[in-house]
Amino acid sequence: MSIACLIRRTGLALLLAAAGTLALAQAQKKPQSEAPVYEPTVFQEGKDVVWVPTPQVVVDKMLDLAKVTPADFVMDLGSGDGRTVITAARRGARALGVEYNPDMVALSKRNAEKNGVADKAKFVKADLFETDFSKASVITMFLLPDINLKLRPKILDLKPGTRIVSNTFTMDDWEADATADLGAEGGCNASWCTALLWIVPARVGGIYRTWQGDLVLIQQFQKLTGSLRTDDGKMLAVTGKVTGENISFTAGGREYRGKLNGKSLELR
Numbered sequence: 681m682s683i684a685c686l687i688r689r690t691g692l693a694l695l696l697a698a699a700g701t702l703a704l705a706q707a708q709k710k711p712q713s714e715a716p717v718y719e720p721t722v723f724q725e726g727k728d729v730v731w732v733p734t735p736q737v738v739v740d741k742m743l744d745l746a747k748v749t750p751a752d753f754v755m756d757l758g759s760g761d762g763r764t765v766i767t768a769a770r771r772g773a774r775a776l777g778v779e780y781n782p783d784m785v786a787l788s789k790r791n792a793e794k795n796g797v798a799d800k801a802k803f804v805k806a807d808l809f810e811t812d813f814s815k816a817s818v819i820t821m822f823l824l825p826d827i828n829l830k831l832r833p834k835i836l837d838l839k840p841g842t843r844i845v846s847n848t849f850t851m852d853d854w855e856a857d858a859t860a861d862l863g864a865e866g867g868c869n870a871s872w873c874t875a876l877l878w879i880v881p882a883r884v885g886g887i888y889r890t891w892q893g894d895l896v897l898i899q900q901f902q903k904l905t906g907s908l909r910t911d912d913g914k915m916l917a918v919t920g921k922v923t924g925e926n927i928s929f930t931a932g933g934r935e936y937r938g939k940l941n942g943k944s945l946e947l948r
C-alpha cells in the first residue's frame with residue numbers, strides 16, 4: 681500500500697471514529713432529556729397507605745403546633761412527595777422522610793433540590809415499621825388510625841418531650857394535647873384539615889414521699905389522677921397532667937409543679 685493511500689485510510693478511520701463518538705454521546709444524552717417526569721396520582725397505592733398529600737396549610741399548622749425550630753430533627757413517616765420534610769427544612773430543621781415508594785423518594789429529592797434545602801431535607805426508601813425513629817425530636821405523619829395505634833407503643837417509648845403531629849388521624853384513647861381544625865375558613869379546602877399534637881409523657885405513675893405529703897400518681901398517658909395525703913392528715917384528690925418531663929396537678933385547690941429527679945419527685 682502506498683503512503684498516500686495509508687494516510688487516506690487512517691484519516692477515514694479517524695473520521696468514522698469521531699462520528700461514532702458523537703452519535704454515542706447524542707444517544708446517551710437523548711433519553712435523559714426526554715425521560716418522562718414521574719407524576720404521582722392522588723390515591724395511588726402505597727405499601728400500607730395510599731398517597732394523599734397533606735394540604736400545605738395543614739403541613740404549616742402541624743409544624744407550628746410542634747413548634748419546630750432549627751434545633752429539631754424532624755422525621756416524616758410515609759413522606760410522599762416530601763412536602764413536610766421540605767417545609768421543616770425551610771424552617772431550618774434537619775429533616776428525614778421515610779418512604780416506601782422509590783419513585784416518590786426520587787421525586788422528593790428533586791423537590792428538595794428545587795427548594796434549595798437538599799442539605800437539610802433527606803429521604804430514604806424504607807418501611808416505616810422497620811425504621812428507628814428514636815433520634816427524632818418531632819415525628820410527623822399522615823397515615824391511618826390503625827397504623828397510628830400500631831406505632832403507639834414505640835412512640836410512647838420515645839424520649840419524653842418528643843412531639844408527634846398527625847394529619848387528621850388519632851391515637852385511639854391517647855387524646856391529643858392540642859388540636860387545630862382548619863377547615864375552609866382556615867384556608868383548607870380539602871378533606872383532611874385537622875392537625876393533632878401529642879407530647880410523649882415521662883412515666884411518672886407511682887408513690888412518692890414529698891415535702892407536701894404522700895403522693896399517689898395514677899397515670900393514663902398524659903393524664904394524672906391520684907391522691908395527696910398531707911402531713912396534717914388530709915386526703916386530697918389529685919388531677920393533673922405530664923407534659924414531657926414536667927408534671928403539674930392540683931390538690932385541695934392548690935397548684936403543684938414538678939419533675940422526676942431519678943426516683944424522687946421535686947414539687948413546687
Ligand SMILES: C[S@@+](CC[C@H](N)C(=O)[O-])C[C@H]1O[C@@H](n2cnc3c(N)ncnc32)[C@H](O)[C@@H]1O
Nearest residue numbers: 726727728729732733734758760780807808822
Ligand atoms: C397519606 S400519604 C402521606 C404523605 C405525606 N406524609 C404527606 O403528608 O403529604 C402516605 C404515604 O406513606 C407511604 N407509605 C405507605 N406505607 C408505607 C410504609 N410501610 N413505609 C413507608 N412509607 C409508606 C405511601 O407511599 C404514601 O406516600
